[in-house]
Amino acid sequence: MDTGVPTPMPTWERNLVVLALIVHVIDVGLDLMVVTLFLSHAQWGFFFGAAGVILWAWLVSSLYISFGGGAPATGDGIDEDGPSTLGNLQNFFLNFVQVQIFAEAYRCVFCHGDTDYFHTLRLMEAILESAPQSLLQLYALVIWAAAGVGAPSGAAPLLRLSVFSSFVSVGLGLAMWELKVQFRTSSGYVVAVAVMRAFEIAARSATLAVFAGLTHPYGFFWCLIIDYGVMLVLIVRHQSVQFTYGLFVALPLVLVSLEPLVWRREDHAVPKDSYYLVRILEFVIMWFFIIKMQDEDTIEMDKGGTWLGCEVLGLFSMLGLFVTLPFVWRIARQHELSRDVADWAE
Numbered sequence: 001m002d003t004g005v006p007t008p009m010p011t012w013e014r015n016l017v018v019l020a021l022i023v024h025v026i027d028v029g030l031d032l033m034v035v036t037l038f039l040s041h042a043q044w045g046f047f048f049g050a051a052g053v054i055l056w057a058w059l060v061s062s063l064y065i066s067f068g069g070g071a072p073a074t075g076d077g078i079d080e081d082g083p084s085t086l087g088n089l090q091n092f093f094l095n096f097v098q099v100q101i102f103a104e105a106y107r108c109v110f111c112h113g114d115t116d117y118f119h120t121l122r123l124m125e126a127i128l129e130s131a132p133q134s135l136l137q138l139y140a141l142v143i144w145a146a147a148g149v150g151a152p153s154g155a156a157p158l159l160r161l162s163v164f165s166s167f168v169s170v171g172l173g174l175a176m177w178e179l180k181v182q183f184r185t186s187s188g189y190v191v192a193v194a195v196m197r198a199f200e201i202a203a204r205s206a207t208l209a210v211f212a213g214l215t216h217p218y219g220f221f222w223c224l225i226i227d228y229g230v231m232l233v234l235i236v237r238h239q240s241v242q243f244t245y246g247l248f249v250a251l252p253l254v255l256v257s258l259e260p261l262v263w264r265r266e267d268h269a270v271p272k273d274s275y276y277l278v279r280i281l282e283f284v285i286m287w288f289f290i291i292k293m294q295d296e297d298t299i300e301m302d303k304g305g306t307w308l309g310c311e312v313l314g315l316f317s318m319l320g321l322f323v324t325l326p327f328v329w330r331i332a333r334q335h336e337l338s339r340d341v342a343d344w345a346e
Helices: 011-040 044-067 085-096 101-108 117-144 155-183 187-214 219-238 242-252 272-297 305-332 339-343
Strands: none
Touching: 011 044, 011 101, 011 117, 011 155, 011 187, 044 085, 044 117, 085 101, 101 117, 101 155, 101 305, 117 187, 117 305, 155 187, 187 272, 187 305, 219 242, 219 272, 242 272, 272 305
16 A cells, blocks of 8 residues: 555665765765876876766766756656756756765655665766776876886875775676666675676776786777777677667776676677677687786886786686676576566666
8 A cells, every 4th residue: 555655765775875975975086186196297198088087977977867868757747847958957067066966865865765866876977987997097007106107106005096996886886776777686686796896897997907008008099999899799789779879888888797687688788698708708818918928028027016916906806707797697587677677667
């Protein structure tokens, strides 16, 4: 019987919203500090890259939230008009300056509001900002901060901390999307997905950073361009989304798989089996060249433990991914649902 009283949010889900907000603040704050670091030491390539990623992420997420249907419905009437242009502009500004996410967190925790909008905001920040920043900052750590040429003593620790926060942000953001699209789920499943996703982005970013460091200055860009092309081919073959939409979706797919694991195979832009098969092949190919180039002494291994640390991170994160993936995958298949069913809950 519907009494009109909002269903109380489970304590673990409320705590998850608070944790996600804290992670968001730390991650964005560290990204801004890293941008300032690059600017103050005239690392123009990294500065424009890091600043561009932040502006891109904030702009795209704000446009989506304000004009692209990402905002929640404001009423119950089926024929109710959408928000006005002025309201859209207000939402755009509040989201761009990172105010909207605080308002949504407050509404979720203290007003028993729906968490879908908050999860969407976190997801956009995770895939558009945190994921690319983790790669760019690891790349800077390998070829600049670790080399000690013009880098201050605090550069490497700041970059390491920011990269770690990005891994946590991506893992938590994608896990919360799993929570968003399901009618019911457990805290254990959300934690397992968060850990698996953190392993996924860590393995991808660390391996790409080491490979790009060895093939500097062009290897970094060629890796991303080639992988973007591979993602487009997989999207076109699967034909689950329109090509114009696929051009955009393929960008974050270069670093991490986006869709919830509980979606059916036909609902993915790139099916998980194809996606992870490509990742395994790329991982093997890149590590073949990494070992080959190191054996040929093409680089100086005198940069402290940074090179070794990134290599260990890439290897063990990939191992962690493929240890946790089968367990998460099995649970996801038991709760498989289509995007259409997920949309009913919204």
